[in-house]
Each structure stands twice: as C-alpha cells, then as structure tokens.
Amino acid sequence: MSLKHILLGILQQPQSGYDIKKMFDEVFSNFWAAELSQIYPQLRKLKEQGLLTVESVPSDKGPDKKLYEVTPAGQQELVKWLAEGPITNTEKLAYLAQTFFLGALPDDQARIDFLEPLHSHMKQWHEHLVCIQEQTKTEFPDYPHDLPDEEFYPNLTLMLGVKKVGAKVEWVEECIALIKSRMNR
Structure with a gap:
C-alpha cells in the first residue's frame, strides 16, 4: 500500500x-x-x-x-x-514484534507490565471504532444497506476495524492470562 x-x-x-x-x-x-x-x-x-x-x-x-x-x-x-487488485502481506505491527521477543525481559511480571498498556490501548481503540459504528447505525436505520456510496465503502473498512481490533483485545487478554497461569505453576 x-x-x-x-x-x-x-x-x-x-x-x-x-x-x-x-x-x-x-x-x-x-x-x-x-x-x-x-x-x-x-x-x-x-x-x-x-x-x-x-x-x-x-x-x-x-x-x-x-x-x-x-x-x-x-x-x-x-x-x-x-x-491492480488487493495488496496483501504488508502489515507491520511493531508491538507484535516486541511480543515475539518478550522472553528477553527478566520475568513474567515485566512481560505483563508490557502487555497491560497494550491491552488498555487496544480496548480504547476498539471502543472508539464501535462508537463510530453505533453513531452511523443511528443515522441510517437500514445500516449498512442504506449508506450512500461515499459512506458505504469506507464503512467496510470500519467493519473490519471493529472485528480486527476486537480480536486484538481478546488476544492481549489471553496472553496476559497465559503468562499469569505460567506464574502460578
């Protein structure tokens, strides 16, 4: 892109x-x-x-x-x-690269300390995207079908954003839970 x-x-x-x-x-x-x-x-x-x-x-x-x-x-x-068609495999996620190397941190608490602000950020981001989507739904009773073209196609990206960022929130929560379970072994 x-x-x-x-x-x-x-x-x-x-x-x-x-x-x-x-x-x-x-x-x-x-x-x-x-x-x-x-x-x-x-x-x-x-x-x-x-x-x-x-x-x-x-x-x-x-x-x-x-x-x-x-x-x-x-x-x-x-x-x-x-x-030219869709361009794929171009995402660069620095936080994911950092997560890959979390083992370099001294202990599990340091790893959780890294992930908690990421969780907070993702959660706020997801809430923001959901809020935009909900506002659009109130403006268009037959959402998304009655959106005009200039809003329909951008909304397709919003729909993926809501799902993708929601999945990231769940992923960070799962990572934190897994690290905590390892601490208690």
Missing part, C-alpha cells in the same frame, strides 16, 4: 494538510498511520508530478491555508492502483 495512493483517495475533495492528518487519526487509524512529517513531503511530490493542485485560501485562524486536490491525472493514478 502506498501513502501516495491514500492521499490521492482522500483528496477527492479539497483538504488542508491538517484535515488530512485528522483523517488519518480518526478514519484510517485501524489500517494506516501517517505523520505530518510523511504527509507534507508526499503532497509536495504529488504536486510536482502533476497529480495534485494546491490553492491558498484565507484561514480564520492565522495565515492562509493550503488546500490540496487531486487532478485528473491523479484520479487516473488512483484508479490504476485500485485496478
């Missing part, structure tokens, strides 16, 4: 760098992370490649803000990327 293509997808409507970052934090958090230090250089490259336009507009909060929007060439690049 490519940050380039995700940005092209986001910028179907004009948005500022701040708005883009907010989407990563609120909408894409269950499958992609990006920092402003990654977003702005990529936006510059996309503009140089003719895939985006940039317009300065007045801001209520200080200096003018830049609004980025996909060009027809950018739209073609996005469609080409989608037509």
Whole structure:
C-alpha cells in the first residue's frame, strides 16, 4: 500500500494538510498511520508530478491555508492502483514484534507490565471504532444497506476495524492470562 495512493483517495475533495492528518487519526487509524512529517513531503511530490493542485485560501485562524486536490491525472493514478487488485502481506505491527521477543525481559511480571498498556490501548481503540459504528447505525436505520456510496465503502473498512481490533483485545487478554497461569505453576 502506498501513502501516495491514500492521499490521492482522500483528496477527492479539497483538504488542508491538517484535515488530512485528522483523517488519518480518526478514519484510517485501524489500517494506516501517517505523520505530518510523511504527509507534507508526499503532497509536495504529488504536486510536482502533476497529480495534485494546491490553492491558498484565507484561514480564520492565522495565515492562509493550503488546500490540496487531486487532478485528473491523479484520479487516473488512483484508479490504476485500485485496478491492480488487493495488496496483501504488508502489515507491520511493531508491538507484535516486541511480543515475539518478550522472553528477553527478566520475568513474567515485566512481560505483563508490557502487555497491560497494550491491552488498555487496544480496548480504547476498539471502543472508539464501535462508537463510530453505533453513531452511523443511528443515522441510517437500514445500516449498512442504506449508506450512500461515499459512506458505504469506507464503512467496510470500519467493519473490519471493529472485528480486527476486537480480536486484538481478546488476544492481549489471553496472553496476559497465559503468562499469569505460567506464574502460578
């Protein structure tokens, strides 16, 4: 997967760098992370490649803000990327790599101390995603069938996020329980 293509997808409507970052934090958090230090250089490259336009507009909060929007060439690049089919086996989960090496910690309590904040984070993340889904359900009585296209397809990613993060919560709980049972042997 490519940050380039995700940005092209986001910028179907004009948005500022701040708005883009907010989407990563609120909408894409269950499958992609990006920092402003990654977003702005990529936006510059996309503009140089003719895939985006940039317009300065007045801001209520200080200096003018830049609004980025996909060009027809950018739209073609996005469609080409989608037509290539699903890209798989690209996930990188640092916490899972750390878990693999937990045996390097001095004792089981240190391992549990590592996993408990992970559990708390996953639980909060899951609750956040469920809250978004429940809010959408209240707005659309025949959820998800009556969602308009611009909400239906993003909702498919939300549905996986709810299931995937829920499974991660259960996995961390199981890991902690297994370590505690080993301590009591």
